[in-house]
Amino acid sequence: MKPTDIRDPEYFHKVVDCQYACPAHTPVPEYIRLIAAGKYTEAYLINWESNVFPGVLGRTCDRPCEPACRRGRVEEEPVAICRLKRVAADFKDDINQRLDTRSTF
Ligand code: SF4
Numbered sequence: 505m506k507p508t509d510i511r512d513p514e515y516f517h518k519v520v521d522c523q524y525a526c527p528a529h530t531p532v533p534e535y536i537r538l539i540a541a542g543k544y545t546e547a548y549l550i551n552w553e554s555n556v557f558p559g560v561l562g563r564t565c566d567r568p569c570e571p572a573c574r575r576g577r578v579e580e581e582p583v584a585i586c587r588l589k590r591v592a593a594d595f596k597d598d599i600n601q602r603l604d605t606r607s608t609f
Contacts (some may be wrong), residue, residue: 522585525572528554532569534583539588545599546594552603562590 511608522532531550551558565586573582 521572521574522569522583524530526554530554530569530589535592536583536585536588539592543598544592544595545602547588548596548599549602551589551592552599557578558589559593561586562586565589 520531520533523529524553526532535547535550538544538550549550551561555561567586569585570576570582573585576582
């Protein structure tokens with residue numbers, strides 16, 4: 505059996521609707537899981553991997569991920585994915601040291 509190629513965004517189309525709907529294919533479930541655990545800095549850095557302005561996007565993104573959210577199929581409102589991105593950005597610790605080790609520029 506061929507291993508699943510998760511670099512291919514089409515993979516997410518089948519399993520993670522919100523991640524597929526996001527133009528940057530941000531790993532939404534992963535950063536929400538980290539926020540639920542109170543790990544705001546880690547959640548921010550997960551976002552940072554797919555778009556370097558999580559705090560800005562958390563305030564300005566058109567959030568195509570939210571209409572794709574499965575929660576919206578069973579409840580009135582989808583998960584507030586975009587606002588949670590903002591929460592991670594607003595509550596993160598100082599990340600300067602951590603960015604140095606991650607930067608690929
Ligand atoms: S808020 Fe925007 S950038 Fe963030 S996951 Fe949704 S679509 Fe992607």
